[in-house]
Amino acid sequence: MITIKNYIKGKFQNPIQGNWLDNYNPSDGEIYGQIPNSSKEDVESAYKSAKSAFSSWSQTTLEERSRILIKISELLEANLDRFAEAESKDNGKPISLAKAIDIPRAASNFRFFGNAITQFASESHESVGQNAINYTLRQPIGVVGCISPWNLPLYLFTWKIAPALAAGNCVVAKPSEVTPMTAYLLGEICNEAGLPEGVLNIVHGLGTTTGQAIIEHPDIKAISFTGGTATGAHIARVAAPMFKKLSLELGGKNPNIIFADCDYEDMLNTTVRSSFANQGQICLCGSRIFVEASIYDKFKKDFVEKVKALKVGHPSEADTNIGALVSKSHLEKVKAYINIAKEEKGTVLCGGNEVTIKGFENGYYLEPTVIEVPNDDCRVNQEEIFGPVVTIMPFKSEDDVLEMANKVKYGLSATLWTNSLKRTMRMSNELQAGIVWVNTWMMRDLRTPFGGVKASGVGREGGFEALRFFTEAKNVCIKY
Ligand SMILES: NC(=O)C1=CN([C@@H]2O[C@H](COP(=O)(O)OP(=O)(O)OC[C@H]3O[C@@H](n4cnc5c(N)ncnc54)[C@H](O)[C@@H]3O)[C@@H](O)[C@H]2O)C=CC1
Numbered sequence: 474m475i476t477i478k479n480y481i482k483g484k485f486q487n488p489i490q491g492n493w494l495d496n497y498n499p500s501d502g503e504i505y506g507q508i509p510n511s512s513k514e515d516v517e518s519a520y521k522s523a524k525s526a527f528s529s530w531s532q533t534t535l536e537e538r539s540r541i542l543i544k545i546s547e548l549l550e551a552n553l554d555r556f557a558e559a560e561s562k563d564n565g566k567p568i569s570l571a572k573a574i575d576i577p578r579a580a581s582n583f584r585f586f587g588n589a590i591t592q593f594a595s596e597s598h599e600s601v602g603q604n605a606i607n608y609t610l611r612q613p614i615g616v617v618g619c620i621s622p623w624n625l626p627l628y629l630f631t632w633k634i635a636p637a638l639a640a641g642n643c644v645v646a647k648p649s650e651v652t653p654m655t656a657y658l659l660g661e662i663c664n665e666a667g668l669p670e671g672v673l674n675i676v677h678g679l680g681t682t683t684g685q686a687i688i689e690h691p692d693i694k695a696i697s698f699t700g701g702t703a704t705g706a707h708i709a710r711v712a713a714p715m716f717k718k719l720s721l722e723l724g725g726k727n728p729n730i731i732f733a734d735c736d737y738e739d740m741l742n743t744t745v746r747s748s749f750a751n752q753g754q755i756c757l758c759g760s761r762i763f764v765e766a767s768i769y770d771k772f773k774k775d776f777v778e779k780v781k782a783l784k785v786g787h788p789s790e791a792d793t794n795i796g797a798l799v800s801k802s803h804l805e806k807v808k809a810y811i812n813i814a815k816e817e818k819g820t821v822l823c824g825g826n827e828v829t830i831k832g833f834e835n836g837y838y839l840e841p842t843v844i845e846v847p848n849d850d851c852r853v854n855q856e857e858i859f860g861p862v863v864t865i866m867p868f869k870s871e872d873d874v875l876e877m878a879n880k881v882k883y884g885l886s887a888t889l890w891t892n893s894l895k896r897t898m899r900m901s902n903e904l905q906a907g908i909v910w911v912n913t914w915m916m917r918d919l920r921t922p923f924g925g926v927k928a929s930g931v932g933r934e935g936g937f938e939a940l941r942f943f944t945e946a947k948n949v950c951i952k953y
């Protein structure tokens with residue numbers, strides 16, 4: 474059994490009230506550790522630790538902050554295997570994915586913002602004819618809160634922490650209680666890299682106890698959150714009247730729009746990935762596939778064939794494509810949607826069943842599932858499933874597909890497959906999404922604005938947008 478502890482003032486600490494939660498291994502359904510269910514007192518202790526570190530950290534030179542963040546990045550790379558194994562065990566994702574994507578990206582987050590802060594600049598405005606000059610300071614906010622989900626645990630945890638620290642803030646952070654392990658290990662790396670004590674504090678526990686204490690804390694002035702839309706709405710209700718800065722990166726129900734003039738093989742292979750990567754548990758997955766009618770039958774046949782060939786297996790096996798879903802309750806939620814699809818006259822073209830892996834019979838495995846839906850209004854096309862389930866349906870014209878693509882409450886990302894430049898320009902302008910990928914999917918450049926519109930969130934992460942979020946602008950006007 475592994476006992477995870479809070480990381481406060483550079484030390485590993487038990488929760489003050491002594492409340493603990495079980496930590497499950499999704500690949501076999503066994504409890505393999507305990508994590509604190511931290512109370513208000515723990516969050517207060519983390520806050521005080523952060524507050525006491527702020528005056529010094531906010532005055533640390535950019536070169537020194539940059540050096541420490543890049544050192545953390547190097548240590549993550551040096552510990553790739555250990556972190557990837559921990560991530561895979563905690564989350565159920567294939568170890569190959571954790572090694573190739575999750576941990577390298579967590580390292581990149583620290584390296585990227587370690588470099589970006591040395592290039593971040595503010596503006597000046599000369600008030601011509603009035604003998605005055607304005608310059609704008611970008612000052613760190615103080616103590617900020619970072620709350621992250623379970624699907625890309627260290628990847629998303631560090632995507633928030635790295636810019637917050639780079640900008641000179643001190644942080645109280647909470648990873649998902651479902652996947653706390655790599656955030657726990659990160660504390661060790663931060664100490665080794667020489668991050669001063671108190672600059673980063675990591676508290677573990679349920680959203681309703683620990684998370685709630687963070688968002689309610691009167692002196693935690695900004696909250697950066699990634700997770701479900703309902704939770705995001707709750708956080709906004711609590712934090713907005715306290716005038717906290719908010720960055721909310723929420724759910725998606727992203728259209729994957731395939732025109733007949735696309736590069737077919739590239740589209741097909743990428744569509745398998747955009748449907749089922751990380752067991753479909755990425756907010757950017759293209760869960761609604763719309764295919765131009767003239768190639769619909771061919772696509773249906775080829776796609777189903779490829780999906781059937783995916784191997785559902787234990788996350789530690791090198792050839793596993795689909796690992797375990799993150800939790801028993803999430804597996805039940807995804808299965809319920811497959812039943813809803815059947816009730817709504819959807820046709821399950823492949824998958825739909827739980828998978829039993831020999832030796833790991835209590836793990837949370839599900840076949841990758843493709844459902845042909847009769848229309849776009851059905852619940853499986855409107856609600857976020859967040860699992861290895863996609864829908865497919867044909868469309869007749871650009872106008873029809875655009876209307877369907879936009880007719881959801883979400884607006885995170887959209888993928889477009891076409892070789893027509895004019896169509897690309899038209900559709901990219903009209904799609905209601907924060908991110909549009911054309912002839913690719915999830916190609917990430919960390920300098921670009923990342924986030925959604927409508928129920929997919931508020932604000933943008935990434936690049937200088939993130940550094941702007943984690944700083945307050947103060948304009949100074951000098952008359953001469
Ligand atoms: N990035 C995304 O788009 C994600 C979307 N989801 C969606 O949300 C659904 C629900 O998943 P959950 O695990 O329940 O996500 P969630 O939104 O409840 O959890 C995300 C984080 O928020 C925290 N949290 C929960 N309640 C809170 C509160 N009152 N105050 C502060 N923090 C709080 C959680 O502890 C976790 O760290 C999923 O089925 C999926 O559809 C889930 C994870 C990521």
Ligand SMILES: O=C(O)/C=C/C=C(\O)C(=O)O
Pocket residue numbers: 624625629632699700722754755756757917923
């Ligand atoms: O690449 C990113 O920065 C983010 C990817 C995915 C999510 O935010 C998510 O699935 O929540």
